[in-house]
Amino acid sequence: MTDRVLSSNRLRGALLRHKRALAIGALVLALVFLAGAQFFEPSEPEPVGGPPMVRRLTEEQYRASIADAFAPDVPIVGRFERPVRAEGMIAVGTGQAGMSPFAIEQYDASAQTIASTVLGERRAQFLKCGPKNPQVFDPNCARSFLTQKGRLLFRRALSDEEADKYVDLARKAGRQLGNFYQGLELSLYTMLVSPEFLFRVERMAPAADGAHPQLDPYSKASRLSFFLTNSAPDDELLRAAESGELDSRAGVDRQVSRLMASTRFEGAVRAFFADMMQFDRFGDLSKDPEIYPAYNSDLAQDAQEQTLRTVIEHLITDEGDYRDLFTTRNTFLTRNLGIVYRTPVPQRGEWVPVTFSPSANRAGIQSHVSFLALHSHPGRTSPTLRGYAVRQVFLCQDVPDPPANVNFTAIEATAHKPNVTARDRIFQHATEPSCAGCHKVMDPLGLTLENYDGLGTFRRHENGALIDTSGSLDGTDFDSTNGLASALHDHPETPRCVAERMYKSAVGRDITWKERYYLDWLISGFEDDGYRIPALMRRIATSANFFTVTRPAPAGTLAFGASGGKSQGGKL
Structure with a gap:
């Protein structure tokens, strides 16, 4: 009988100790939960994205692209027409802007001046090859120059077919004009008036069944570069796109850190606030x-x-x-x-x-x-x-x-x-x-x-x-x-407004209805980061939603919610 009582007392003691341990554990969990912002950060919602965009270069982006491809002092003589503003931002209007006859004339005038400067009076600065006899066509020199500059202007590598087309144009023009360099100049001029240069054309990467569609590597590079530098991708970012580095979170993080540490990051912030x-x-x-x-x-x-x-x-x-x-x-x-x-x-x-x-x-x-x-x-x-x-x-x-x-x-x-x-x-x-x-x-x-x-x-x-x-x-x-x-x-809408505008500016469109959870996550993180703009920009640029896109709706169907969604609150 005594043994049974002792055994029962031991059991009750063990149960009591177990209950105390559970209570202490629950208390610790409660304290951690109350300090949740300090220990845990809510993960990004499932990415939904929006449609890939075709965006016209702004005047600043055009000038910066020419400066990066050639030199800052290469003259641009054309005048730029009034930009279109949508959702309060020119950066969004670039995805809705057409092209007037006046704009085409001005782009044409600028392209002629740029090409004649680069391959005329300042040829020795920009062209390191060429035949001794200008009447002789040098296919290797033409291909080297056009593929190198085309890569920077089109923000991607030229396909073999494109390279052949521009080299062939230089050959035919050079034959008619009797001068290799003038033929090359005409081919460069043609690149400068191409929609592939004047517009940022986003393309989708092939996606496996069930996977979220994403932009292709070159489109990722362009979206990153214009958002964080307000200019075209540099050679290092294009290399990262070509090597597959931008397909990993670590690779994107490295490029974002590099771009934000560059002197051009300040220009992107200035452009956004202007x-x-x-x-x-x-x-x-x-x-x-x-x-x-x-x-x-x-x-x-x-x-x-x-x-x-x-x-x-x-x-x-x-x-x-x-x-x-x-x-x-x-x-x-x-x-x-x-x-x-x-x-x-x-x-x-x-x-x-x-x-x-x-x-x-x-x-x-x-x-x-x-x-x-x-x-x-x-x-x-x-x-x-x-x-x-x-x-x-x-x-x-x-x-x-x-x-x-x-x-x-x-x-x-x-x-x-x-x-x-x-x-x-x-x-x-x-x-x-x-x-x-x-x-x-x-x-x-x-x-x-x-x-x-x-x-x-x-x-x-x-x-x-x-x-x-x-x-x-x-x-x-x-x-x-x-x-x-x-x-x-x-005012609670002050930080929400700038975060919403920043994301719209980054992707060039309004927020889709399904992105409202992403926007709430973005604003919550903005608050956690002490409302620091660089932290907000980094959060956008490294998020999965930034590169996620939606597949185009089948022809003949109406797609609701593709744009026009608003953040919760903030509108009168």
Whole structure:
């Protein structure tokens, strides 16, 4: 009996110890779960991708491609037509842009000049072979030059058939012109007007049954290079594509690290933010010289450069939090800008770092001349344009266009009357039923920015009246430009917007409906990384979804959800 009691006690003790061990284990697991962001990172959702794209080169990409293939000082004489903007970005519009007769003429003129420069006056710099007698055709030299340059211009190796075609064209032209070099020049010109150069044509790789279709290696290289350098793939990246390196995660990681460490990475970030900030519109911007005598083309260039220098210094050099761009007082000025900002800049023609005091009311890039002047009228401010721009550019929120029959007479007539401010002028539109809905979401932001005139100079009075700068942003009230800066910094759509735009810019299209989970994963990772833009770009470039594509729909069918999907939230 005693033995049975002892045995029973031992069993109960063992069970108790086991329960305690389970409880301790559960507690440890709970603590780890609560600190989950510290130990675990949610894996990327199943890749779904979108359709492969055909994207026209932007002006910057065209110029960079010619510089990389030949030299930065090779002249480009053609003018570039106005780019198409879609989803708020030229980078997306390049996938929807056609080609006008004007564009074809300009590409033709540029191609002729480039080819004649490379194989004419500067032939010795770019061509290291050739016959002693120009009337003799040298097939080996022609093939070597054309395949080498064609590889860089077409962003892939030429097929044997293509190489034969361009060599044969050089042979026939050289025979007719009586000069080997002129025949080679014509063949190069033909490459420069080819759609294979002017458009980024993405192609799918053969995929096994059940596997996710992906871009082929050369298309992967192009997508990586234009996203991370805003230029065509260099020789090393093309080599990685040819060797199969880009088919592995480790290979992609190596190339992403290399490209992001290069000096060209900064150019890609500058291009993205210039696109996002709509700086291409400066070409059409005008200001009344009597009202704003300080405005000229030099100031316009300096204003854009100021914002881009601020972006690069904060996001790349300092690896700062993206949201702090809306509150930072650190920037750079030239003497021209110093006049507008009323900040002395002693050095003429030089950029100097400046930190505005808290009382200067210059917190964030939304207080820069580049934003304020761009979203104003030639002779006055516009709270509506500025409020619309804040919503659209920084928060990715859609605001409908105004009705076609809006009457602006009352606003124009009272623009410069004594004791009349912009708040007084837009009262009529804000209370008109057909206008009130949109004005309620735009004007409270723009009215706070009324402390800046139509050029961006700070002021406290308009037409002799004290400016009321009270406003609000989605439930957050403020009464100063510094308050607006904090509200933009803290708004949940601020980081979501830039992440969404960054991905759209990278793939050249809108987000598909099935990609919404990928976008949520991307934004969650952006938050975990402290809202660092380089980390966001690396996350995109190394994700499986970045290279995944969908198969084209069968002819005669309607494919829903191929584009047009929006991220959850953020749209008005």
